[in-house]
Amino acid sequence: MTPTVCSGLDRVEAEAQGRDLRGPCPAPSRPDPQLGPASPFAPAGLINGPCATRAQSGSAAAQLAWALPPSRLSALLTVGPPPMEEEQTYLELYLDQCAAQDDLAPPGSPLLSPIVPDDGYIPNTSNSETVFNSHLQEVKGASGHFSSVDLSFLPDELTQESKDQSVIRSKQDIEENCKTQSQQSRLSLPREQDMGLGLINDSTLSKSHSQAYPGDADSVQPSPEKPNSTPLMSITPMTPVTPVSECSGIVPQLQNIVSTVNLACKLDLKKIALHAKNAEYNPKRFAAVIMRIREPRTTALIFSSGKMVCTGAKSEEQSRLAARKYARVVQKLGFPARFLDFKIQNMVGSCDVRFPIRLEGLVLTHQQFSSYEPELFPGLIYRMVKPRIVLLIFVSGKVVLTGAKERSEIYEAFENIYPILKGFKKA
């Protein structure tokens, strides 16, 4: 092993910054926003597999669906205010990344099975327009950048209304995302209505669409026997559609970040507990030293193998800084600690939608993803598939999002759930 000139501290710092002193400059710790969620468009409501028998659920769900008020389309295209200042940089980054994805060429045909429905939930991940053009019959969920798409086959009312409604929007950057979502949802909405879910039954939009379709059946590519069926999306009856274009304007706050790092040396926990003021060590209870620092306010579990878990930080950078400080403490105690493989393992965020939510209704319509057992826990546990985030939704409108490895997953999950929650706003 070639002896390095720099001291141990410099080495830790270099590792903390991801620089290998002997090698080239590696990537920074924050993942490149351009390489964010690059997976092709897939709806949040991907159905995992066949559900076990549920004798009366179908009828109960149908009954409730008819009882729900026709509220969705009234707020079809309103747009939220700009995000709060303090979160603006991150939200802009996230939206830029999604806008960039809109412009990316598609990797190929969408990786979707024909069964996969388009809920229109996902606001931002999308493929390019070529998909839309070439896979009119098969496109089951891909959205596209619509400005260059040939929409001549669509009835005039549809394109006209899309132009009208685009005037209402005010914010440039949210506009683009909302537009793709709304057109998606508009196309998928009549389909949902035809499926008889009955959630939306008084929108002029869907009426005009269904009226227009028989007349335009010839121009539509698939068979004209079914004038009301859209060739673009096929949706299973399980997932109800909601208008997606309403961005919430609420930004979830990160509450906790859990990260791990490898100090890469064996540690004497007794010595650490003796020499450090901020450490507690009770081997009978737990086989690690629990160390705390004041700034950033975090807690670390330090194991004798040299692995460390850092919890309590409110941002990724704070978690990294805190982990570095713990590594420095361990180093000052005389151990040859390094700073390898720093990784964020979990991020928890929370926010408040400010209106009460009928959890019983939500569990009926989203039974594949929801678990609501008031005898056990007052909140509804929603397991979103894309992104893979678990949300705890409470009757007060407070939402906790957890399970994210990246900040953008939290934002995306919230943007996905917000329209669903809005549908359950009223009694």
Next chain:
Amino acid sequence: MSAAGGQGRPFLRVFLAPEVTYSRSTGENDQVSRSQQRGLRRVRDLCRVLQLPSTFEDTAVAYYQQAYRHSGIRAARLQKKEVLVGCCVLITCRQHNWPLTMGTVCALLYADLDVFSGTYMQIVKLLGLDVPSLCLADLVKTYCSSFRLFQASPSVPAKYVEDKEKMLSRTLQLVELADETWLVTGRHPLPVITAATFLAWQSLQPSHRLTCSLARFCKLANVDLPYPASSRLQELLSVLLRMAERLAWLQVLKLDKRSVVKHIGDLLQHRHTLVRKAFRDGTAEMEAGEKELRGRCQGPEQGKEEVASSSLDLPEGKRPASPTPLLPPCMLKPPKRICPPPPVSTVTGDENISDSEIEQYLRTPQEIKDFEKAQAARQAARSVSNPP
């Protein structure tokens, strides 16, 4: 009969008892481990104790067998396997809308609700099952029928006896009212029903029953009083009071939580209109508010309907106090502490860490010596006070 696979005792039994049971002769249990057999027996026993239809038994047994195919269940502790019996029965009941609460199952199994809850969530996920929610109306009927108030007895005075049908229907109406006014969502269902049953019973003969408290009522009826029932009762009474304010002939009476009980019959008769009026919610108002907001950017939605109502023309300006919003009680309470938005953090994660900052966390040599001395002294004191 051929010897049962792997187990000596049944073979012995063949000699000692000439009859051979069907299950032993068919060898259907040969492949099944003893703990699984025990579990399956327990499932059937539980179904019989609960007097469930026979089809339920087969379904529950099938679920148990299905669960046992997973290695995580096979390797689980006995406690979990015992609780799994209850989980399978509960899932079966839920799927047939048979109102069985987790509390009942845990009581029958002498199981801890925490263990039960963990196993239940795990098995639902593992088997990929779709379990419907507890059916509230059926639970009301079953639970109310268990109250011992329908016949006079040494413990139940004549004035306290009530007609079952009347009580059931009124309780059901009260539970529906509670559901509509956000008292049920997110809460355990049973205490709401207890409170509703109590109010229904009181209101059917208020003159003789107003003096009876909730605790005494449950004792008379031979039913356990769940802890949250008293607060559910207070919430339900305040909802009824707000409704009473909208009823013309009750407005003048200046009712309180005790006197409103006398008028529950009237309030329930007009409950749909009264809820709409008392809380100024209603879909019309929300939609009107939304139409206003549609043209402009929509901010974080205000749950309080006062915002929407303030922008509307109030036809009932002469009504007394401003109507309270129809919200779950947790939203009506003032926030425990106001969380200020976190300050913008400019941390990059790559800052320099000064030595002094790290050293503040380290003990000086003198402190180390003192600490070691104190530890040794504590050890010595412990060994003295606990002589071997």
